[in-house]
Amino acid sequence: MTVTCRPTLARLAIVALTAACMHHGASRGALEPGTLPPSFYAGGPDCGGAPRFRVHAYNPDFYILRQPACTNYEKPFLYLIFGRDRALLLDSGAGNVDVVTPVDTIVTRWMARHGRTSVNLVVAHSHAHGDHVAGDTLFARRPNTTVVGRDTASVRAFFGIARWPADSGQIDLGGRVLDVLPIPGHQPASIAVYDRRTGVLLTGDTFYPGRLYVRDTAAFATSIDRLTAFASTHPVTHMLGAHVENTSTPSVDYPVGTVDQPAEHALSLGRAELVTLDSVVRMMRGRITRTVLRDVTIWPVAP
Ligand SMILES: [Zn+2]
Numbered sequence: 001m002t003v004t005c006r007p008t009l010a011r012l013a014i015v016a017l018t019a020a021c022m023h024h025g026a027s028r029g030a031l032e033p034g035t036l037p038p039s040f041y042a043g044g045p046d047c048g049g050a051p052r053f054r055v056h057a058y059n060p061d062f063y064i065l066r067q068p069a070c071t072n073y074e075k076p077f078l079y080l081i082f083g084r085d086r087a088l089l090l091d092s093g094a095g096n097v098d099v100v101t102p103v104d105t106i107v108t109r110w111m112a113r114h115g116r117t118s119v120n121l122v123v124a125h126s127h128a129h130g131d132h133v134a135g136d137t138l139f140a141r142r143p144n145t146t147v148v149g150r151d152t153a154s155v156r157a158f159f160g161i162a163r164w165p166a167d168s169g170q171i172d173l174g175g176r177v178l179d180v181l182p183i184p185g186h187q188p189a190s191i192a193v194y195d196r197r198t199g200v201l202l203t204g205d206t207f208y209p210g211r212l213y214v215r216d217t218a219a220f221a222t223s224i225d226r227l228t229a230f231a232s233t234h235p236v237t238h239m240l241g242a243h244v245e246n247t248s249t250p251s252v253d254y255p256v257g258t259v260d261q262p263a264e265h266a267l268s269l270g271r272a273e274l275v276t277l278d279s280v281v282r283m284m285r286g287r288i289t290r291t292v293l294r295d296v297t298i299w300p301v302a303p
């Protein structure tokens with residue numbers, strides 16, 4: 001059953017006003033800048049030889065990798081962030097492709113620029129679904145690499161999260177602290193990762209331009225609330241998720257399983273879109289139904 005939510009104009013005006021008013025005290029000028037391309041097109045079904053990750057340097061210490069569409073229609077995004085002492089890779093891809101070589105290429109160039117001969121790599125996950133952890137077996141054999149467990153207990157322990165999901169944790173990469181927020185609902189071990197240096201908030205499969213599959217409705221509502229509160233009290237430049245499934249036409253997505261997506265929605269979402277989602281989820285009062293919004297679709301599924 002599909003239910004299209006139609007918030008009243010007055011309600012939308014309040015949402016827009018709320019978004020505009022959620023101004024944070026911190027100066028955006030203090031954040032390290034970066035760039036995003038207009039499109040992260042991941043190609044079609046033909047790999048044209050060896051499949052290649054699309055690699056984009058948001059800035060010299062922050063990389064976005066996208067798995068090629070020809071290797072898995074999910075074509076997830078992976079994020080590689082460098083601190084002075086170690087680097088964090090968030091997610092290891094959907095499998096069926098060599099994910100270590102592109103990461104090694106970036107790491108080798110980074111080390112050359114910094115006169116280093118080694119840098120430790122931490123591989124963690126936005127959540128435990130197969131399209132984000134399948135490369136773990138390859139990274140398990142890589143030197144100087146720690147692969148964080150996928151279950152909630154392992155995530156809690158590694159990031160020092162006292163109470164799950166109420167508390168947040170941290171990881172210090174060396175002069176670069178990342179905040180880790182539990183956001184269960186899509187999957188029990190889902191986390192968001194906030195980079196204080198750039199203001200980028202990585203939101204996994206919980207918030208991205210596509211179908212937000214909700215398995216635990218109560219947990220999801222609380223998590224979207226938590227994300228919204230965080231984004232209202234911290235300078236957030238971009239919210240970057242793990243997929244793009246919407247098209248560039250508002251409220252229109254590519255059908256499930258689409259490989260070739262030449263006219264995708266932009267990867268980045270902002271605070272206004274999150275506030276809208278939070279507002280709609282709140283109005284549902286625990287009875288979450290499939291709802292098409294402009295940039296995302298709320299899509300409850302069986303737990
Ligand atoms: Zn997922």
Ligand SMILES: [Zn+2]
Pocket residue numbers: 074076129131132205242243
């Ligand atoms: Zn996914």
